[in-house]
Amino acid sequence: MNSKSPHIIGISGATCSGKSSLAKRIRDRLTGKSISIISCDWYYRDLSALTPSERENCNFDVPEALEMDLLRRDLESLAVGNDIFRPVYDYSTHTRASHSIQVTPGHIIIVEGLFVLYWEEIRQLLNTKVFVFLTDDESLARRLDRDVRERGRTRQSVIDQYQTTVEPMTRKFVLPTRRFADILVRGTDPIEDSAESVISRLPCVRKNST
Numbered sequence: 001m002n003s004k005s006p007h008i009i010g011i012s013g014a015t016c017s018g019k020s021s022l023a024k025r026i027r028d029r030l031t032g033k034s035i036s037i038i039s040c041d042w043y044y045r046d047l048s049a050l051t052p053s054e055r056e057n058c059n060f061d062v063p064e065a066l067e068m069d070l071l072r073r074d075l076e077s078l079a080v081g082n083d084i085f086r087p088v089y090d091y092s093t094h095t096r097a098s099h100s101i102q103v104t105p106g107h108i109i110i111v112e113g114l115f116v117l118y119w120e121e122i123r124q125l126l127n128t129k130v131f132v133f134l135t136d137d138e139s140l141a142r143r144l145d146r147d148v149r150e151r152g153r154t155r156q157s158v159i160d161q162y163q164t165t166v167e168p169m170t171r172k173f174v175l176p177t178r179r180f181a182d183i184l185v186r187g188t189d190p191i192e193d194s195a196e197s198v199i200s201r202l203p204c205v206r207k208n209s210t
Helices: 020-030 054-055 068-079 136-150 157-182 191-199 205-208
Strands: 006-014 035-039 084-090 095-103 109-114 128-133 184-188
Touching: 006 020, 006 068, 020 035, 020 109, 020 184, 020 191, 035 068, 068 084, 068 109, 068 184, 128 191, 136 157, 136 184, 184 191
Parallel strands: 006 109, 006 128, 035 109, 128 184
Antiparallel strands: 084 095
């Protein structure tokens, strides 16, 4: 990357650990910079070729559920200053919309998602790597609240999914990636403190403040 390339921050962590909230708070704190946020959730594979029942039986908590190559190409384009047209994913049908949304690279790009630190191809593009830690009990409690309140699911269905795929896949694919992180924060800490912990260690911010 040249001196004018955007600084890319990767934020990973367990489900409902606060990855997207942390990304937004960092963006809100850095008011003097243009910041683009990329969510890995936009890159879930289009399952329109499958029947609705087949889609429901898919495991969405494994890295293969996402189109990593497309995410990598989009990040590479942003890193050299090019706009991208990122996919739009419909979580209710597990399909990708026919339209896309234009994203312009900012001074800082934040990419957040479960597997951001899992893929070596993505890690190589990151300047700062962050992992948000949350215990199983805390993660399940937050997921219950979100999925029952926002997605109309039953409490038992959320628990069953968490125990069957979410928690085992988190232990297998997500938690081990903590070793790649430059910065570790807790999902239960005040979001302002976590954002400051990240911002204070960004060379692109420290350089401009001196």
